[in-house]
Amino acid sequence: MIKILHTADVHLDSPLTSLALRDEALRANIQSATRSAFVRIIDTALAEGVRALLIAGDLYDGAQRSAKTAAFLVGQLERLRAAGIPVFYIKGNHDAENPITGEVALPDNVHVFDGRGGKVQLEGTDIWIHGVSFNGKHAPDSLLGKFGGPVSGAINIAMLHTSLAGAAGHDNYAPCSVSELAALGFDYWALGHVHKRQVHSEVPWVVMPGIPQGRDIGEAGPTSATLLTIENGAIGIEEVPTSVISFLGHSIDVSGAEADDEIRQRIRSGLHGPIQDMRADDAAILRLKLSGRTTRHWQVLRDRDIWAETVSQIAEETGRLWIEKLIFALEAPDAAADTSATQELGRLMAQIAAEEGFAAQAQAEVDEVLSQLPPARRAELMSDAAALSALTKELAGAGSEHLFALMKGASE
Structure with a gap:
């Protein structure tokens, strides 16, 4: 069995945006979250004994120069080099505008595909990795014409940074359809660019792994990379969690609560749900909704600032939850009878x-x-x-x- 790890859209040093940044204890963890997620990717590659790591674009976030980021990246890639694990990397739109990608000498276990495209055989296997990078920060036209044909009798994996037929919130880059990808004859398409994980096809595999670390409530939920297993010519995939901080939407029903003490207890109990679904060392930033009908409806809304602080403190008592926003969706008493x-x-x-x-x-x-x-x-x-x-x-x-x-x- 051969294992390969597929990730994309790491966006190193991308700023996480959240009202929870007001909390000094959380700020440092949030600001280093994209790096921590990348460390988890490297840890997973080593623990699983993968034969290769695929990075399908947007390893970097933007044009800012950062010697610290460069040193961090080289250090993590060196960990793979020491284990004999090669890295195959294509540049996406964010990488193309980042000067670090052209200035840092990456370890020699990293193969960076250029804009002309190419293919590399994974040493000691009948697996070929194909890839095409962006030449600039815009790719308005399809890049499929730059791919050569698959190698006959081998497993062929193709790497592409693309919006496919378009996705909300993402620039329409390197457009193409799933049917066009399938027609080229590759066994697995390792995609990047769209931050929401999606398996578009299983024959062939067309996989968008999603962003490894969400950056705001718009990228909510646990995030992941994709682990490929190749055995007897067949490919299977598994979702591997990577995020250290998740953005989550959560609702707590306070229906029937007759006193503030009861509402506070409902909130404490309701916050156990997100914690139970998290790994032991993870944290989450919640957009929390209070719903239901209570006789304390108007008093809660009157004192909403106090309740916002109360809920934030209850969440922080867990040591793992912070409130990004508190939404009051309480049902008012029957107005017709008033x-x-x-x-x-x-x-x-x-x-x-x-x-x-x-x-x-x-x-x-x-x-x-x-x-x-x-x-x-x-x-x-x-x-x-x-x-x-x-x-x-x-x-x-x-x-x-x-x-x-x-x-x-x-x-x-």
Whole structure:
């Protein structure tokens, strides 16, 4: 049996983005997470006794020069060299714009495919590795024409950094279809670029391993590399966990809780779930939702800042969980049965918020505040007029809800 490890999109030194970075105890772990994930990849390669490591692009994150990153990378690749494990590497769009890739002398066990393409036989086997790198940071056209044919009678593995037919949140680079890949006759396509793991085909294998370390809630869940086993000409695959910190969405139902002590206990109990699903030395950053109907509804919303701090402290007591964002999705008591003056005022506020004049004035004020931000940050929050309208509506709704909660919470 021959084993080969396939990874991509390591994005060394890519900044993880999370509100949890405010926690000093967590910050250092977050900032080193992409390196720690790469160490896990190397550890897995050594522990499994693989015959090769495949890196299908975007080993680096961007154009910043970092001697520390270069030294770290060489040190990890040297560990594989000492064990006689070769590394096959293609450059993706991020690698192509990173000057380190052209300045660091990688160990001689690393074969870097160039933009012309090529193939290398894995020593002592009938396995051939084929690969094509990006020549620059953009690859708007298909790269399939740069692949030669598979070697007859051998196992052929092809490496490509591609968006395939397109993926949300990813530039449309080196476009191609799964059927086009299958038609070329290779046994396994080791892909990279799209950060969500997906097995697109089993005959032949077309595998996007996903990012080894998620960087924000948009890359949620445990992340992994792919371990190939080749025996008697047949290829099998296994998902190998790599992330040291996972971004997770989680919900806790506080329905029926009649007192704050009970709500806090529900939260403590509810946080056991994510921990049970984690490896012993892993941590997670949660986007936590409080849901359900409780008689403490308005008091919780009134004191939402206090509850946010309370939940963060309960999570941190575990030593393994941090809160990125707390979402209040509590169900309000039956409003139809409430004829109080406060409830009537709430209905009037909702009517005012829906009026065109109010919406226009509120949007103008939000636009004025956003104009004070740096252009890049402003673009993130308001990409177009529709985004400005949506942001204004969200802020107005949140303000109205908070004001109503202050009134209801004080009256009950």
